[in-house]
Amino acid sequence: xxxxxxxxTVNIVEVNRHDNxxxxxxxxxxxxxxxxxxxxxxxxxxxxxxxxxTEGQFNVxxxxxxxxxxxxxxxxxxxxxxxxxxxxxxTSCFQCERVCPPQVIHITQAKHPExxxxxxxxxxxxxxxxxCMSCGYCAEVCPFDxxxxxxxxxxxxxxxxxxxxHYTHLLRPVSYYEAIAPTMWAEVRDAALKKLxxxxxxxxxxxxxxxxxxxxGKSSAAAPKAATPAAGAAGRKQYTGPIAKVGTSMSEDKLxxxxxxxxxxxxxxxxxxxxxxxxxxxxxxxxxxGQVAPSDQATSGSAASKxxxxxxxxxxxMSEDKLxxxxxxxxxxKAKQGE
Amino acid sequence: xxxxxxxxxxxxPQHPSTHGVFRMLVTVDGETLxxxxxxxxxxxxxxxQLGEVNSYLQNxxxxxxxxxxxxxxxxxxxxxxxxxxxxxxVPERAQYIRVIMDELSRILNHASALGFLLGDMGAWQxxxxxxxxxxxxxxxxxxxxxxxxxxxxxxxxGGVARDIDDYFISExxxxxxxxxxxxxxxxxxxxxNEILLVRAKGVGVLPKELALSYSVxxxxxxxxxxxxxxxxxxxxxxxxxxxxxxPVGTVGDVYDRFLVRVEEMRQSYRILEQxxxxxxxxxxxxxxxKVKQQSLKPPVGESYARxxxxxxxLGFYLVSDGSxxxxxxxVRAPSFINLSALADMCKGYKIAxxxxxxxxxxxxxxxxxx
Amino acid sequence: xxxxxxxxxxxxxxxxxxxxxxxxxxxxxAEEGHGEENKPVLxxxxxxxxAEHLPAVAHFLRDTFGYEYLSNITAVxxxxxxxxxxxxxxxxxxxxxxxxxxxxxxxNPEACVIPSLTPTWPGANLQEREAYDMYGxxxxxxxxxxxxxxxxxFTGFPLRKDFPKTGDKxxxxxxxx
Numbered sequence: 001x002x003x004x005x006x007x008x009t010v011n012i013v014e015v016n017r018h019d020n021x022x023x024x025x026x027x028x029x030x031x032x033x034x035x036x037x038x039x040x041x042x043x044x045x046x047x048x049x050x051x052x053x054t055e056g057q058f059n060v061x062x063x064x065x066x067x068x069x070x071x072x073x074x075x076x077x078x079x080x081x082x083x084x085x086x087x088x089x090x091t092s093c094f095q096c097e098r099v100c101p102p103q104v105i106h107i108t109q110a111k112h113p114e115x116x117x118x119x120x121x122x123x124x125x126x127x128x129x130x131x132c133m134s135c136g137y138c139a140e141v142c143p144f145d146x147x148x149x150x151x152x153x154x155x156x157x158x159x160x161x162x163x164x165x166h167y168t169h170l171l172r173p174v175s176y177y178e179a180i181a182p183t184m185w186a187e188v189r190d191a192a193l194k195k196l197x198x199x200x201x202x203x204x205x206x207x208x209x210x211x212x213x214x215x216x217g218k219s220s221a222a223a224p225k226a227a228t229p230a231a232g233a234a235g236r237k238q239y240t241g242p243i244a245k246v247g248t249s250m251s252e253d254k255l256x257x258x259x260x261x262x263x264x265x266x267x268x269x270x271x272x273x274x275x276x277x278x279x280x281x282x283x284x285x286x287x288x289x290g291q292v293a294p295s296d297q298a299t300s301g302s303a304a305s306k307x308x309x310x311x312x313x314x315x316x317x318m319s320e321d322k323l324x325x326x327x328x329x330x331x332x333x334k335a336k337q338g339e
Numbered sequence: 340x341x342x343x344x345x346x347x348x349x350x351x352p353q354h355p356s357t358h359g360v361f362r363m364l365v366t367v368d369g370e371t372l373x374x375x376x377x378x379x380x381x382x383x384x385x386x387x388q389l390g391e392v393n394s395y396l397q398n399x400x401x402x403x404x405x406x407x408x409x410x411x412x413x414x415x416x417x418x419x420x421x422x423x424x425x426x427x428x429v430p431e432r433a434q435y436i437r438v439i440m441d442e443l444s445r446i447l448n449h450a451s452a453l454g455f456l457l458g459d460m461g462a463w464q465x466x467x468x469x470x471x472x473x474x475x476x477x478x479x480x481x482x483x484x485x486x487x488x489x490x491x492x493x494x495x496x497g498g499v500a501r502d503i504d505d506y507f508i509s510e511x512x513x514x515x516x517x518x519x520x521x522x523x524x525x526x527x528x529x530x531x532n533e534i535l536l537v538r539a540k541g542v543g544v545l546p547k548e549l550a551l552s553y554s555v556x557x558x559x560x561x562x563x564x565x566x567x568x569x570x571x572x573x574x575x576x577x578x579x580x581x582x583x584x585x586p587v588g589t590v591g592d593v594y595d596r597f598l599v600r601v602e603e604m605r606q607s608y609r610i611l612e613q614x615x616x617x618x619x620x621x622x623x624x625x626x627x628x629k630v631k632q633q634s635l636k637p638p639v640g641e642s643y644a645r646x647x648x649x650x651x652x653l654g655f656y657l658v659s660d661g662s663x664x665x666x667x668x669x670v671r672a673p674s675f676i677n678l679s680a681l682a683d684m685c686k687g688y689k690i691a692x693x694x695x696x697x698x699x700x701x702x703x704x705x706x707x708x709x
Numbered sequence: 710x711x712x713x714x715x716x717x718x719x720x721x722x723x724x725x726x727x728x729x730x731x732x733x734x735x736x737x738x739a740e741e742g743h744g745e746e747n748k749p750v751l752x753x754x755x756x757x758x759x760a761e762h763l764p765a766v767a768h769f770l771r772d773t774f775g776y777e778y779l780s781n782i783t784a785v786x787x788x789x790x791x792x793x794x795x796x797x798x799x800x801x802x803x804x805x806x807x808x809x810x811x812x813x814x815x816x817n818p819e820a821c822v823i824p825s826l827t828p829t830w831p832g833a834n835l836q837e838r839e840a841y842d843m844y845g846x847x848x849x850x851x852x853x854x855x856x857x858x859x860x861x862x863f864t865g866f867p868l869r870k871d872f873p874k875t876g877d878k879x880x881x882x883x884x885x886x
Contacts, residue, residue, distance in 0.1 A: 011584040012566045015598035017540075018531055027531030034528050035465065058472060067479075072501065074486035099633055101397040135400035135492045140500070141633060149486065380858040387843075388868055551802075554779050554832025565802065567778075573805035639750045643781070643798065643807070656783045656796070660750075671781040679835045708858065 063258060071181040074136040074149030076129055077105075079170045080177055082196060086209040088171065089146030089192065091120035091199050096138035096147055104128035105138060110207045120199045121208035127170060129155065130163040144199075145192035151180045343368055348690070352381055356459045356694040359704025363681075363693065370689045375682040382708035390668030395421050395496070395635045398668070403490040405670060406706040408448045411440040411481065412648045414494035419575060420644035420655035421496050425637035427630055430623025433498035434576045438614050439511070440493065441576075441646070442607040443481070446518070447474040448649035449558075449600040449607075450525075452701040456597065457529065459698035460538045466529065473521055476514055483507060496635060498626025508615065518608055526601060539594035543684045543696035546591055553680040556673050557651025559700055562599045563591035569647035581613045593699040600701075603649075636663050650674050650701055670709055674702040711774060711808050714754040720766065727762035732790075732813055751790065755809040760823045763812050767797065767826055776801050776808055779826065782836040784844040788870040791816055793844055795823060816869075818845065825850035843868035 041055040060067055077096075081088045092109040110123040138147045150172070157163065178185045200208070351362040360381035366374040386405070390398050402417045403410035415437050422429060454470025478488040484507055485491040485500065493500050529535055545555070550563035560567055566585045570578040586602035588595025639661045645654035651673025658667035677700050685693050711719075720728055732751055758766050770776045776799035783796045797810045814821050825848035826833045837848045838857040845866040848854055856863065865872055 011582075013584045013586045013602060015586055015588055015595060015602055017589065017594065017598065018536075025533060027533050027536070031528040031532050034524055058475075070479075070483040070486070072484065072486040073482060099397065101393060101400050133400055134487065134490065136486055137396070137400070376853075380856075380860070383858040385867055388874070392874065549831075551777055552830055552832060554830065567802055572800075572803070641752060645780075652780065654781055656781060658785055667783070667785045669781075669783045675835060675839075676832055679832050683831070 069151050069180075071184055073151055074134055074139070075153045076132055076134065076150050076155065077127060077138050077147050077170070078150045078172045078177075079125060079167070080146055080148060080174050081171050081209075082193070083173045083175050085200070087196060087200050087203075088121060088208050089144050089174075089196055090122045090125065091144055091146070092118075092122035092125075093120075093143065095141045095143060099137045099141045101135060101137065102131050102133050104131045110203075112204055113207075114204075119203055119207050121203050122167065123207075125167040125170060127165045128163065129165050130160065144195050145188045148177050148181075345373055350693065352378075356698065358455065358697070358702055359707075361702070361704055361707070363697070365690065365693065367690050370691075372685050372688055372690055372693060375685045375693065377678055377681055379678075379704065379707055382704050384709070386709040387668050387670065390665055392664060394633070394663045395637070395665065396632050398665075399494065400490065400492045403492055404705055405672065405709065406648060406650060406653070406674065406703045407489055408451065408703060409444040409649055410489060410491045411437075411444045411485075411493055412646060412653065414491065415441055415576075416644060416646040416648065416653045417655050418494035418496055419646065420642050420657050421635070421637065423644050424640060424642040424657050424659055425496065425630075425635060427497045428627055429497055429576075430625070430627055431577070431621035432502075432618065432623050433625050433627075435614055435618040435621050436499050436503055436625060437494065438576050438578065438581075439503075439611060439618075440481075440491075440499075442610045442614070443477050443511070445607045445649045446604050447477040448701075449604050450474055452649075453525070453529075453597065453600055456593075456695070456698040456701070457535070459694045460535065462534070469525070469528070473518075480507065480510055480514070483510070495626055495630075495632055497630040498624070500626075502625035508618075511611070511615065515608065515611060518604075522601065522605055522608070530598070530601070535597075536594070538692075538695055539597055539699075540592060541590070542593045542688060542692050543699060544590060544592045545680060545684050549683065550591065550680070553676075553683070555651065555677045555680050557647070557649070557677065557701075558596050558599045558603065559651065559677050559680070561586060562588040562596035564588055569645055569652050573645070575644070575646060577614075577617075578610075580617065581610045583609050593695055596699045634663065636661060641667075645671065648673055650703065650706070651677055670706075672706040672709060674700075674704075674706040675709070678702055678707060711776075713806070716770070716808055716810070717754070717756040720756050720758070724762065724766065724769065727758045727766050729757040729759045729813060732757060732792075751787070751794075752811070755796075755811050757811045757813060760812050760814055763797075763810070764824050764826060764829070766810055767799070768829065770799055770808060770810070771829075774801070774808075778802060779830045779833055780807065782833060782840060784840040784846060784868075786816070786844060786868065786870045788816075793821060793846060795840065795846065797826070814846070818847070821845060822847045822849060824848070825854075827851050842866070845869065 038055060042057050079088065079090055090107075092107045094107060097103075097105040097107050104127060106124075106126040107122050108124040110119045110121040111117065112119050134149070136149050139149050155163075174185075178189075345366055345368050348365045348367055349362060350356075350365055352360045354361075360379075362378040362381075364376040364378055365372060386401060389401055393401065399414060399417060402413040405413050421427070450470040450473045451467075452470070454467040457466035458464070481491055481493075482488045484503055485493040545553070545559070545563050547564045550560050550565060555563075556567070556569075564587050566587050568585045569575070570583075571585060583606045586599045586606065588599055637659045639659055641656070641658045643654055643656045645652050647653075652671065653673055654671035656667070656669040656671065657665050660666040681697060681700060684696050688696070717728070756766070767779075778800040779797065780800050781796075781798040783798075785794045785796065787794060792813050793816055795812045795814070797812070798807045799810065800807050812823050814823060821844075823846055825837055827837060827848070828850060834851070834853075835857060837846075837851055838854060840846045841848060841851075841854050842856045842858050843866055855861065859867065
């Protein structure tokens with residue numbers, strides 16, 4: 001149907017309401033036919049990641065299997081340093097701090113130790129990961145290509161203050177970024193490194209590298225992360241390409257934790273039914289112990305405690321009275337089942 | 340006769356069918372609905388004041404959070420309003436890219452909206468995932484080009500953030516090979532399904548005149564038989580170059596809205612086809628290089644720009660005082676205004692129909708509450 | 710059909726009482742300070758009508774010219790002029806451009822009153838409630854003029870320019886005049 005208006009004609013299609021069709025379940029049967037066909041394909045067909053197909057098994061079994069991320073994928077900002085010299089690319093020009101919409105970037109500029117004049121390097125760089133909205137403006141405006149968006153999205157933690165990420169944990173080597181976004185880095189590499197050379201000349205002593213040395217000495221936060229994505233980078237060219245194998249884009253400690261969770265789960269399924277009660281009793285003990293030295297648990301023990309038994313630790317994050325109530329309920333239930 | 344008593348029931352705010360944190364204070368007489376009061380604001384974050392504090396560019400990622408299903412369309416609308424205010428020209432190629440993103444958004448929004456609607460009708464997970472599968476494929480493409488699946492933050496003043504490459508275009512074409520089959524399957528699966536017909540036909544009728552006076556837009560208005568589409572009424576970007584139809588309903592019930600959405604996906608497919616065909620000849624790059632994005636200071640004045648978002652007419656009203664941030668920033672959110680018709684549409688129907696009617700409006704609370 | 714500013718000239722012959730003439734001089738002085746930053750300028754080319762004549766003008770616009778779709782209601786607080794402006798945008802179904810009708814009222818509670826359009830355009834319901842919630846504009850004739858975003862006990866109108874943007878929003882009660 002065409003409707004003519006003052007501006008011209010507008011084509012209109014009136015939707016077909018199927019008012020004249022006789023219905024006695026044929027419509028439903030027709031639909032069920034499709035559902036069953038799809039079900040069969042999904043059950044016996046091959047795994048399917050093709051974009052033009054509408055049938056087959058589309059599921060990706062995260063976290064063992066994972067899709068390859070796009071190069072442009074942005075999650076949280078990181079800072080780059082030069083692999084060879086350890087010189088940081090950031091010059092604390094405050095562009096990112098100014099553009100940041102939720103204002104989560106806080107930079108302190110480095111000062112010359114003798115003259116006190118500002119030096120093109122950052123003394124401290126704090127990023128509030130918990131408030132960051134991952135818009136990517138900081139990476140976009142940075143004239144020195146020092147701040148880039150990371151691909152690591154498994155950031156969940158129970159330790160909230162740790163999400164105010166400081167310089168030492170923001171730094172990644174250039175090779176790490178090159179591994180996750182090769183073409184995007186290739187576009188800016190020459191200009192960025194040239195600018196860095198100019199800035200190094202104006203940096204006295206150790207300013208601009210001391211954070212990098214810390215990282216290299218620790219080798220826990222950045223080093224394994226730098227190594228793993230390089231392995232996955234081979235398959236990165238093909239964006240839709242096949243799903244990466246277990247752990248190819250995972251850091252080693254995360255993989256270890258995953259495996260521990262696996263084992264704990266299988267052990268729990270196979271274990272005797274009354275083991276749950278024992279676990280709680282054992283947990284009360286650990287909980288009490290944890291309360292004597294809570295700071296110790298918060299700092300060093302958070303990762304380790306997670307790895308040991310994720311399911312068997314109901315008392316970990318509970319207050320004492322809640323735990324007591326839970327225990328009472330459990331006891332009552334047990335008694336009921338026994339009767 | 341038995342004397343009946345009216346009863347007040349709260350549906351929500353935490354309810355799987357309310358599409359977010361939304362409360363409906365319902366007065367029922369038996370099963371029949373007598374009155375309905377929408378109560379919301381649980382997600383209110385004073386978005387409009389943020390717009391007055393932030394610079395123009397800083398506000399772009401916040402518009403993603405309005406209708407989080409279609410951040411591409413939100414970005415487009417906001418960028419248009421600022422471009423109009425500052426008199427920025429947009430290169431042709433950027434216009435085409437925006438149109439492609441808008442139409443992909445429309446397909447993904449309608450696919451998932453229909454899935455959610457069927458979920459509200461009680462078809463538990465199958466139909467929802469049916470819609471979400473196509474959405475997922477499109478979101479992957481968005482992620483490839485913009486860096487994020489939902490919070491795309493893709494438009495800039497005078498263009499878009501990154502150019503699309505051949506790989507993206509080939510993937511869109513690949514996706515489009517599967518789409519007609521998907522639409523056919525969707526129709527075969529559901530359009531004549533008796534359960535759907537019983538739940539949707541003659542339910543939530545919104546007559547033509549009432550729809551207009553209620554200022555509703557989008558599939559809700561077209562379902563009521565008014566052929567009003569901003570893409571036709573006030574062609575923005577390059578929409579005047581495409582040949583597409585406006586689907587309209589005849590009765591204005593839930594079923595009509597359902598059918599209009601299915602047909603709109605087909606029309607979006609047509610626009611995509613034409614846009615991809617015409618784009619290689621488009622002039623200019625993906626962005627106008629002269630625009631100072633970060634320190635944009637539009638001249639004193641005001642502007643209102645609207646686009647046809649999948650939910651309806653999405654408009655941004657901006658008043659500039661010549662400084663780096665807007666003096667007044669107002670969002671004409673389609674979900675918010677479409678919601679005003681809810682009470683009238685629901686009156687007289689059964690309480691179980693309320694959920695279906697709400698699903699057929701297709702609201703997003705991020706946009707309603709702002 | 711109606712070009713920008715045309716409604717103004719039509720109204721001046723058809724309904725001269727409806728036009729609000731108070732702001733012409735304000736706009737003229739503001740025009741001089743054009744280059745000055747942080748001073749918004751009042752728009753003059755649209756019809757500025759008196760609050761009490763708004764329903765009459767809106768009906769005139771709808772019945773005579775067919776602008777039946779009330780799209781958007783925006784309130785803007787012009788603190789410099791001690792005035793709140795409410796912009797009503799009407800569309801014709803076949804026309805691309807809108808017609809804007811402006812109402813300018815004072816900021817104090819006695820003056821901040823505009824008759825509601827909800828009886829004729831029920832779509833204005835939530836938008837008027839929003840304007841009440843955020844700017845404290847009273848709309849007599851509205852069936853349920855309650856806060857729509859903020860909680861009912863909240864005092865103050867958050868989008869007014871003199872509402873403090875910093876400080877604890879839960880203890881700092883202000884803006885209620």
